[in-house]
Amino acid sequence: MGACRLDAGGICGGCLRSSTEIAQWPRLGDAARRQMMDTVLAGRTRDRYRFLGALQERHALRAVLHPLQRPPAGHGWNRSELDDLLPPSPLAEAAVLVGLVPRAGAGTQVLLTLRTDTLRQHGGQVSFPGGRIEPADAGALAAALRESHEEIALDARQVAPLGYLDPFLTSSGFRVTPVVAAVDPDYVPRPDPGEVADVFEVPLDYLMAAEHLRQVHIHYAGRPRSVLEYDWPGRRIWGATAAILYNLRRRLEEGA
Incomplete structure (x- = not known):
């Protein structure tokens, strides 16, 4: 395929x-x-993936995600927000790993990284592991697994892919395909210091609660816009990362 x-x-x-x-x-x-x-x-x-059985949300997620056999097509669910910002050339394809870690006694946690300040794009921001889909990658899933291994030494054998969220566009010219997956709680992150300053986890329940997400209204590039944002102790989770989590919440809420 x-x-x-x-x-x-x-x-x-x-x-x-x-x-x-x-x-x-x-x-x-x-x-x-x-x-x-x-x-x-x-x-x-x-x-x-014996650890997958500990992920309580696995059945609900599989019911609402795009299946692994059919990666999502389309221009991105936020296209209307960025029409005047996107470059005229074709968008670059990228993929990120939305890793869900089943923690005994603590519930499901979302795996996140803090990018180093020196990176040219999105430096110092909270993000999912991931990056550009390279020609040698066999699609979005392969790219998300490769980038996760390169950035935080997450072995593909410790990742159980579940499906895809809807594509998301960034103002920097990327079409991002989020891959949702269970992650072995025994993983030991080893961040690449050139890309990742920190690896941390946030409870999925917190991120799926509507009251914890807010819209920040800004004026950018000639017109009003809104940016999604979570507050988490010591971390600002906003922009593309917050929007991808919002897309996950909406799919779970709507059941489609």
Whole structure:
């Protein structure tokens, strides 16, 4: 499908299908696909990602995310806000990892990073691990996993992909595809000092509560605009990161 990459065992690390199953997928009917997902792929998921069972929100998330087999198309759900800011040339494709960490006794946590002040774009801001999709990447999922490994040494075997959120556009000219995934709570972050100043977690329940998100009205590039923002002790979570979390909340609320 152009987005799968097989491991040494002949299984795609993202969708957990074999090469034969990938080739057969377009010819299967909905009932056959559902049967495979509920039996074969569910079993492989349990075997490979045992920590996924501790993520209480996994079923609700899978019901509302774009499936791994069909990355979302479209111009970005916030296009109307940025029409007058986007460059005339095609947007660069990027991907980020919305990592959800099931913590025993503390609930699900969202994995976030603080970018170093010296970075040319979005320096000093809170963000998800991720970056530009390179030609060698087999799609958004592969890029999000690669960037997460490069930035915070998160091993792909400690990431259980669940699906995609809607694409989001940035004023810097990127179309960002967020990949939602469970992350093994045993991971040990080792941030790349050239890109990441800190790695921290915020409870998902806090970020999904409407009262914790506010709109900040600004005047930028000739007209009024609004920016989404959370307050968290010692951290300002705003801009693209806050908007992606808002998109996650809305999809969970609306169930679609």
